[in-house]
Amino acid sequence: MIELHHLSKRYGDLTAVNRLSLSVERGEVFGFIGPNGAGKTTTLRMIGGVLAPTEGSVVIGGINMAQEPEKAKRQIGFIPDRPFLYEKLTGMEFLRFTADLYGHGDGVFSAKAERVLKQFSLSDWADELIESYSHGMKQRLLMASTLLHDPEVLVIDEPMVGLDPAGIRMVKKLLRDLAQKETTIFMSTHTLEVAEDVCDRIGVIHKGVMIAIGTLQELKHRAQIEEGDLEEIFMILTEAEPTV
Amino acid sequence: MREVLILLKPRLWSFKNRIVSRTGKRRTFRIILFGTIGPAFWAGIFWIFYRLLTYFKSFEGFGDILAYKLLSMALITFFSLLLFSGILTSLSKLYLSKDLDLVHAMPVSRSKIFLARWMESTLDSSWMVLVYSLPIFLSYGLVYQKGVIYYAIL
Numbered sequence: 001m002i003e004l005h006h007l008s009k010r011y012g013d014l015t016a017v018n019r020l021s022l023s024v025e026r027g028e029v030f031g032f033i034g035p036n037g038a039g040k041t042t043t044l045r046m047i048g049g050v051l052a053p054t055e056g057s058v059v060i061g062g063i064n065m066a067q068e069p070e071k072a073k074r075q076i077g078f079i080p081d082r083p084f085l086y087e088k089l090t091g092m093e094f095l096r097f098t099a100d101l102y103g104h105g106d107g108v109f110s111a112k113a114e115r116v117l118k119q120f121s122l123s124d125w126a127d128e129l130i131e132s133y134s135h136g137m138k139q140r141l142l143m144a145s146t147l148l149h150d151p152e153v154l155v156i157d158e159p160m161v162g163l164d165p166a167g168i169r170m171v172k173k174l175l176r177d178l179a180q181k182e183t184t185i186f187m188s189t190h191t192l193e194v195a196e197d198v199c200d201r202i203g204v205i206h207k208g209v210m211i212a213i214g215t216l217q218e219l220k221h222r223a224q225i226e227e228g229d230l231e232e233i234f235m236i237l238t239e240a241e242p243t244v
Numbered sequence: 245m246r247e248v249l250i251l252l253k254p255r256l257w258s259f260k261n262r263i264v265s266r267t268g269k270r271r272t273f274r275i276i277l278f279g280t281i282g283p284a285f286w287a288g289i290f291w292i293f294y295r296l297l298t299y300f301k302s303f304e305g306f307g308d309i310l311a312y313k314l315l316s317m318a319l320i321t322f323f324s325l326l327l328f329s330g331i332l333t334s335l336s337k338l339y340l341s342k343d344l345d346l347v348h349a350m351p352v353s354r355s356k357i358f359l360a361r362w363m364e365s366t367l368d369s370s371w372m373v374l375v376y377s378l379p380i381f382l383s384y385g386l387v388y389q390k391g392v393i394y395y396a397i398l
Contacts, residue, residue, distance in 0.1 A: 050348045070351040078349040084342045088258035088265075097257075100250045101350045129261060 001026040001153060001184040002047065007056035009042050016042040018208040019056065024186055024201075026152075029179045031199030032188040033230075035238055039208040040188040041081055044157045047186060048078035060153055074102065077151035081158045081188075083142045087131035091122055091141050094130060095148060102149040116144040120170075135162040143171070147178075154178060156187040160194055172198055192230040202230070206238050247352045251360035254343075290379030297387040315384060322377050329369040337365040 002024040009017040017039040024030045032040050045051040047058055049065050049072060058065040063072040085094060095113045104112065117123045120140040130138065139162050146154070159175070160168050168191075175185055175198050189195050195202055202219060204212040212222050216230065223236040296314070300307040338361050347357055378398075385394050 045345075048349050050345050070353060073349065073351040076349070080345050080349070084346045086254045086258060086343065088261045089254055090261070093254075093257050093261075097250065097253055098350070100253070101247065101352055103351075129265060 001028075001061055002030075002186055003059040004043075004047070005057045005059070007043065007046060007058065008054050009039075009046060009051065010054045015208050017046070017053075017205075020205075020208075020210055021056075022203060022210065022213065024184055026184055027179055027182040028201065029175060029185040029199045030187070031195035031202040032186065032205060033190070033192065033195055033202060033234060034188075034205035038205045040205055041157055043205070044078075044155055044186070044188055045080070048076060048080075048155045049073045050078070050080075074149075075152045077146035077149070077154045079142055079146050079154075079156045079159065081161065083139070085130045085138055085142060088129060090127050090129055091117065091133070091144075092126040094141065095145050098145040099148055104149050112148055116148055119147075119174075120144045136164055136167050139163060140167070143174075152183060154183055154185045154187075156185065158189055159187055160189065160191045168194070192234060196230045204234065204237050212237050247356045248360045248363070251347065251352065251357065252363065255364060286376065286379055289376060290383050293380050293383040294387060297383055301387055311384070311388070315380075318377070318380050322373055325373050326370055329373070330365065333365040333369040334362070337361045337368075 004020055004022050007017055007020040020043060034040050042051065046053050049069050060072040061075050065072045092113060096109065099109050117126050120143060122137065122140060122144060125133065125137065133141065159171050163171060172194065179185055196216060201213065201215055203210055212219055219233045223233040225232060297311055300310045381398050
């Protein structure tokens, strides 16, 4: 469902992402972990179609992002790490705006909007200005707007930032439910416990290079440890310099 | 064009909500402030230019040249204001807006995003100049008794 072919992004002399290639199957939850500045957000922004790669290509459901960006983006729900919401709009107006752009504004909008608002416990706040929402509520509204058009691919950068324990539990459940419904999820996170709980496969990126990829068991094997959690694996794998 | 109009909606809805959400004393104060100062300033410009142009017109031959030079100066000033204001607004709208990531992640072409931003920045950078240049051109038209075409071009 998501294919990255030799994806690179360079800013002058700095190589943020270096010839990254991977494939994520339909209904798979793929976790992307790595230290700060490893290239996670840059990769996700390229998959979301927000940033153009210097080299390589992003293919979403067989559609090349560079050749047919609108068609590819129509299949994606993208949640950035620092999401923006129009503070002077109400929650419902924001949903209407996104639905209109995805072409779901007529007929089905009201029912869909009510469904996602209820799902994210925002029904009572639908007609309030977004500026009065808490951080967690803003995060939930953004997720609601992203799921409004039933995307086949969900790209999420740090999904748990700013959420309380109940919110984290809700998002984890949501991700599992979506994966069961064949939605492909590509997420980056610093919360290794979440990656361990939710992801089918995990990729470890360091200095722009994918240094390990696989299931938790495969990563343990790669890190040459019998016991231990993802945090330990992460520390062992990122200690060594990547080979380019 | 439909997508361009959708891209402009948050701006229009935010404007509407700003007006509706202001309540009580603050709202009344702002209405009184902008409702009096704005028109007073507009009327002041009109009065000054009307008097000035009437005075110029009283000089046979030479007055017309003075009025022409005054109009030229006003036009150059407005052009400079529009140019600088347009550059600053366009740069901020096209490169610094906080919602750029959001709209670029949506299924809408870059050309339509550009068109929507261009329309916004054109309006933002020029509405004030247009509103406050109107009394100058209006006084010119009245003093020199211009016809319908002049006001139509205006």
